[in-house]
Amino acid sequence: MNAATRSPQPPLTRSVEDYLKSVFHLTSQGGFATTSDIAEMLDVAPPSVSGMMKRLSETGLIEHVPYRGVQLTHQGRRAALQMIRRHRILESYLTSKLGYDWGDVHVEAERLEHAVSEKLIERLADALGEPRYDPHGAPIPTAAGEIEEAELVTLAETEVGRSVVLQEVGDENTERLHYLAEQGLTPGVRLTVIDRQPFNGPTMARLGDGTTRVVGQELGLLLFCRPIDGE
Amino acid sequence: MNAATRSPQPPLTRSVEDYLKSVFHLTSQGGFATTSDIAEMLDVAPPSVSGMMKRLSETGLIEHVPYRGVQLTHQGRRAALQMIRRHRILESYLTSKLGYDWGDVHVEAERLEHAVSEKLIERLADALGEPRYDPHGAPIPTAAGEIEEAELVTLAETEVGRSVVLQEVGDENTERLHYLAEQGLTPGVRLTVIDRQPFNGPTMARLGDGTTRVVGQELGLLLFCRPIDGE
């Protein structure tokens, strides 16, 4: 048992919480998070990341393979999932109880997640009826640290002819989200891919109401869908 | 026009916000806030206060008279009132919408007040119906920065025979607040002082329901009351 695992865990700083979240997201498909990816995601210079990675691996929150990248330890993953739970519960509460629209919640939740207590989060979750997905369709980790892992496919890579349900919008940009909402492209909507232009061209899809949409590659890659079985 | 008043106001740090609030509270009866009082209120060493006071007076938020103390400038007062508004709106929301009891809200609001946006505070205020007082009876500054100044007298200094209405409980200690709530000593209750022991002894008061309470000096000084006219 080394120094890191022995200590009774001092509270994490805002910065540390942000780094852990980044590493979580960057390693969600497996593999390592690289210094430069983390730097870009957090908008800091690469040496800042190197420095922080050193500290975090000393405190046992990440595993650092020099010149390769980092991964979360069990402890780090727990902390990251807690932050993600906070973030997504906050987003849910702001939209369903305080009239925020889904394009604006991210920034507000980003600041609040570092300031709320566990108790407050559980009260919010309770008031919402323990939601399982946030307003963008992302799964909310449980208080125990479990998160649903779904096999989703982006609209941009769905074969022509297939029907899917839009499950999650993987974006947090206000303008893009507003546009998608206008187009009716929100979680839960059913889509049938009716055509796609070659060379990463736009996808044509029909909505449940019979209207069609043309979705370019950039947006298509953000729309995570669940294929509808047997079609 | 000097450097301080010219700049477009960078956002205040958490620390700065805390210092401004302290100075506001310590100067609410007029006069200067001293270094050591601020240090005690914020639980930091006096030299930390001296250092911060230097910076804050350079940015035009306070007026510092060396070896005397500090006062808020107009700008500093505005910022302090904004923080106090945030704090009190948060306390109100947590108690009336999320089931917090009045002994626990302070700590939670203390952290949140640094993280909430103006927009969120106004939504909360709106959801509450623009409350004028927080759960402890303290007046909530308006968004424009106005705060009610009432002429209140503590229960400990109310003459025997007078009737008053308990207006505000000037404390934030969880245990004391729980005790007061048990005793029914919450804002709005009507009290008649029926006796007081000499040498800063306890005050005997009759509540509206005819029951009586014995309140020691320490607690009596925290119960701010409005005298009932013509009695």
Added chain:
DNA sequence: TTTGAGAATTAGCCTAGCCTAATGCCCTGT
């Protein structure tokens, strides 16, 4: 008028997190 206690300030130091510039490592393409 002087003196000394107590409060305030200055001096000097530390950590967290950031930065730029300099250096080092890895791997791919020739």
Added chain:
DNA sequence: ACAGGGCATTAGGCTAGGCTAATTCTCAAA
């Protein structure tokens, strides 16, 4: 097999905001 490009790390510095120890100021009491 190795040269070079690109990424990572180290070196060295900065600011905010704390700290302790040393010094200076103020004011009341003798």
